[in-house]
Amino acid sequence: MAEDGTVVDVLRASTPGRSDAPEVVERALVEGVTTLRQEHDVTAIGVGAAGFVGLDGRVRFAPHVSWRDEPFAAKLTDRLGISVVVDNDANVTALAELRYGAAAGRREVLVLTLGTGIGGAVVMGGAVRRGAQGLAGEFGHLQVVPQGRLCPCGHRGCWEQYASGTALVRAAREAGAPEDVTGPEVTAAAGTGTSWAEAAFAEVGRWLGVGLAGLVAGLDPELVVIGGGLSAAGDLLLDPTRAALADRLPGRRYRTVPPVVVAACGPEAGMIGAATLARESMGQVGGTVGGSSA
């Protein structure tokens, strides 16, 4: 990525499986970066990873790859001889939206990425807040139903079991969709007025709005940005979401209900945000990137 946020070159590869050793992912990344560096004068590297990323760039836990307390940033920095920063994928998505997208110029924002689960980021005072350990923004594991649906995290009733791409497919099936229906198919079917698809969006949108009402009560953002694969459904998802939020927000008559909008950086948001994080982290160790701190 260039300084102005333009993506100059893109290289893609499939993520190695969960059963592969951490080194396999690391090797794939090093190879990709090495290829890109042959063509471009790269000064820093940012990585957005699905998982719990500590403030020190350690990946404490990743649901889809075999990292467990992996000192990823340090290892990559060592192998590539160039500064590498790592953050959670939703946090870097939020940074992209904050610098170049739907949240540009805003200070108090919640960013959610809806895919298999719910990723999230808390923007406060114009900066992505990572919490004490770097683990803030795990909105998907808010418990919304006591003894509810089982979540792969080991607990029950987590929000992402009710308001994610996975939940959409499940809701569509329960409303009569074919067993092998996919998320994009549900979206396409809803666009043409198929009743099971519309029912699925109504349900998932409502759960999204109900959960947001709690988060908005707790954090009082000026804006909510929805990204991730499911956000491609746009108003199909967000209309019921907005309705449920407006209906449930405590004190709604005496406060502003924040707008809920679709992310603007698209599927490359994570890439753009990670590169932005790398640029903004250059020359500093730790600390809060992109905002004032106390």
Place this chain on the structure above:
Amino acid sequence: MGLTVGVDVGGTKIAAGVVDEKGQIVATSRRESPAMDSEAVEATIAELVRELKKEHAIEAVGVGAAGFVDVRRSTVLFAPNIAWRDEPLKAELERLTDLPVVVENDANAAAWGEFAFGGGKDFDDFLLVTVGTGVGGGIVLDGQLHRGAFGVAAEIGHLRVVPQGRPCGCGNLGCWEQYASGSALVRDARERVAAGSDDVANLLRRAGGRAEDLTGPIITEAAQDGDAVAVELLSEVGRWLGEGIASLTAVLDPAVVVIGGGVSEAGDLLLEPIRQHFRANLTARAYRPELEIRPAELGNKAGLIGAADLARQD
């Protein structure tokens, strides 16, 4: 800045105190609150400030008020227990006291007090959960009070924890504070009495035999004396608190959670169940350091001390 005044505006009492820069209260004064008469409330606050000003070199005033306070910390948008609607409290009080005034939501003020001088003083990322009539709180991230875009952050008592659950005064069903507050504690106790359970005889005796006279402090006292039902009632509230705090920790990742409010006076009878159910419900617990859940240290003075310190910071 040397001394400032912190004012805690409650539904029944208004307390004011002179506070130094170390968070120590130098002098206090209080009055009954004429809650339903907004002008009288302002006159009472001004009177308290003027009284303290006679004896102390006061430089600013911080007011903590229950309700939604706008982001410029000047207007009370809505107060549940006082007749304020879009009340320009800062301007009015500055006119009446001739001092700079900062207005803050009472829970935020209390959170700042606990963060700066109490249970959170060693940390940068902090969550206060206040367990009283309802559940309130305050959030500090990276050393900054999280006020939100409209100054109404940390209304954490209205997280929905049970779909189609108990009705809440806010108009929704299933809000956290309907399960994890002092009111919930008392209601649970009365429900057990109403259900004709034998094991509540001891508890009921403490309330003079009348279920409607059961209070949070009576239940806490009974629990401290070993009454099994009272212990169980507190641990049920603790369970709901622990589960909710696990959710909030997933969102905010604080380094410490401080439990304040009247019900927290039950100490470990409440804190231990909170800790136990927090641990049982925290996502990815194995991959994160355990945070501390501590009692508040400033008691009901946290709001006053916090408001005074926020006035100093301004």
